[in-house]
Amino acid sequence: MTSVSSLGIGSGLQLNTLLDQLTTAESAPLTQIQSQQSSFQAKLSAYGTLQSVLSAFQSTASKLGSAATFQAVKASASNTAVMTVATSTSAAAGSYAINVTGLAQSQSLVSVGVAKQDAAVVTGTLPATLTFDFGTVTGYDSTTGAYNPPGFNATAGSTKTVTIDSSNNSLQGIRDAINKANIGVTASLVNDGSGTPYHLVMTSTNTGAANSMRISSSSADLQNLIGFDPAAMNASTATTANGVRQTVRATDATLTVNGIAVISASNTVKEAAQGVTMTLSQTGTTNLTVTSDTDSMKAAVNAFVSGYNNLQAAANQLTAFDTSAGTNSPLTGDSVLRNIQTRLRGLMNTPQSGGAYTMLSQIGVSFQKDGTMSVNDTKLSAALASNPGGVAQLFGGDGTKGGIGRQIDSTISGFSDTNGMLKSAQDGINQTLKDLSAQYASEQSRINDTIANYRTQFTALDLAVSQMNQTSSYLTQQFSAMNGTSSKK
Template sequence: MATISSLGIGSGLDLNGLLDQLKSAEREKLAPITQQQQSYQSQISAYGQLESALTQFQDAAAKLNEAEFFQGVTSEVTGDAVTAAGGSDAAPGRYDIEVTQLARAQSLAADGVDDKTRELDSAGTLTLSVGSDDGTTIDIAADSSLEDVRDSINASGAGVQASIVNDGDAANPYRLVLTSEATGTESQMSVSFDDGGTASELGGLLSYNGTDPDTMTQTVEAVDAALSVNGISISSQSNTVEGAVQGVTLSIAETGSATLGVERDSGAVKSAVKGFVDSYNKLQEKMADLTSFNAETGDAGELLGDSTLRSVESQLRNALGGSAGDGTFQVLSDVGISLQVDGTLELDEEKLGDAVDNDLAALSDFFTGTDEAGGLAGQVDGVLGRMLEEGGLIANSTQGLEDSIERLGERYTRTEENINDTIARYREQFAQLDSMIANMNSTSSYLTQQFDNMNAQLGRN
């Protein structure tokens, strides 16, 4: 039997076209699988959008779950003498500040030498002390220059900054200057150099303990900052003053007067509560979009009828509608937040403002709670945490869809293999049919020719 290399050549039939139609019909079996995969993928994307909205709402709730947040203050300084930074324990009030002296660091200067790079007869041990510390010892090599001594001091971590000053003297202009890194009278320096009794040049330059004989000169005296707050005199080793006003750090800039006003940051609390309401309403809007249905077009949200989303809605309603203890404020409506028919929250800013201005402690207790059980914000944060955590409601639902997509992928592969096997079988059958019809046509032509020859021999027309 002849082998047919291209379908239809032997029979004259469009077997390739027919095979393509059969192949297309067989591959229609893959369409439902692909559509289901796309549907699951759309749901996963929808869960991602829901998770994002839930996370934003959790952030808003968590902010109201910090008692320190309700104790925040704002500070305003009038005058240039100081700047201020208030902490959560700052005491609200008005403070009149008078700065009469800034804290200064002590500076000592040695006598000059002719060349800062010249080797000094300087072998020995330099000891630097700041305040009451035990002192830092620095080994100085015999061939050290004034620059080398400076660099050794700066690398020692002694709390002293060394520099070289050119004072313009014609003979010996280069003077080593030591400055304490800390201000105040408790950071005065002492300097000594032990050269083993060799009367070295450096030993004759570096000596100071505040009493004669000192070879170094005090050029800047160490002094404490002096100020008064509401008439109370205060001394500080540093120009950064803590404790002069409870919970406030003052930074002294110059001598003079300033007025500090400290107030509770009620604006931040109101803004945070409004953010809580707005974030929840955005979450509601997103959930409504994911479960929407257009009767005219038939378009539906990706999570219409989804049990996970219904569970999210139910748990949030229970958390927001529940009681937060037995204090002054017990439910959301007590602080001006009401649940609407459409599921959103509405804020009565006047009622909230009254709670913030007149009973901030009770408002803090309402949101943060007075014990480990937590207030309303803590309860909401806990519910959201369980939804969003690894192995939680959203993660489990997403994982279930991903597993389904994986199984559909395996099913798609098996179906495609079956389709390919079927098409291969059709091709083989069509090839056999083509060959058979070709043989039949060949036999028919042969018989016709033989009959024509017989008729010619018999004289038949």
């Protein structure tokens, strides 16, 4: 039997066109399944949008449910050139007179000068150890500005060492070795422009009197170059016999808070006033005032209202009906969204017990005709000024039960729990999408089998008609030949 390479070639019939039309007709169920998939996917995406705005609203409710929100305070300094301030949740309202008499600073030492910064300055036995002890220099007389006499009390366990060898025995190398060792000392070079211009400057990383340095070495060269014993320095010039000089004395910050003396190793002074961190900038006097931060409380309430209004706006968009196009949105008529809205609004309209305020409207938060909420700033400000604890209880209950903020937080969490209405709806759609995907694959397989069967039948038809056409052509030729022979006779 003669084979046919393309449908219709042998028979002249439009079999390929017919097969395409049959394929389109058979594929109609796939189009319907794809339409269903698109519809459910849009609904799943809409639920994702709903979950996002619910989460944002939940966050604002959770903040209002926390008593700490209504315990917030703010601090200010009358002279910010002297210090700036910050507060923690433990800060309490109050007023303080501050007198900063001294700032914390780091000790700084400078070596004698050498001619070249990159030439070897340690030529004895190497490697050698450079030892740093940290502690307090004693004997300083603030009246004379001298030590009478100088002394040094090392802090137990504070010793740090740096190794100097032939690879780092220049002034540059010693600087780099100290910095790399990360021992609490920063080293740098200074050029004073003289014949021996290069000096090694060593500064304690941390401020405070207890971070003063004593430097010694097993190498005579190192000891002569940068060794420094505070107890052996000149009382007036703060210079040791080898020429190493203390250029900056390590000191603590000193101040009084309402007349009480305070000492701090750092210029960041914590808890000298409860819950307040003071960052000192210069000596001088200033007043510190700590007051209730009603602005942050109002911001939290306004964020709550905005969160709810954003939820309403999203719900309206997800359920809108386009009258001109006659089309629905993904959640038009959706019972899950409707139930969520009903639950939340019901919670916010339910009176709370045990506090000075039982309803949101009493603090200036009320529903509008369009379903959104608004804030009466005057009424809210008055409530927070007169009874912030009552507002806190309205939203947070007694800390374990009740409170609009706590209830909304818990309820929204429930929507997405394993058996929550939103989670169940999303799980149901995901399962439906899996079923539709399996149905699509099964239907596609059936269509492929059907079209393959059609193709086999059409191929057979094409061959049969082709053979009949060949037979017809042969017979026609034979009859024509026979007729030609008869007419000659």
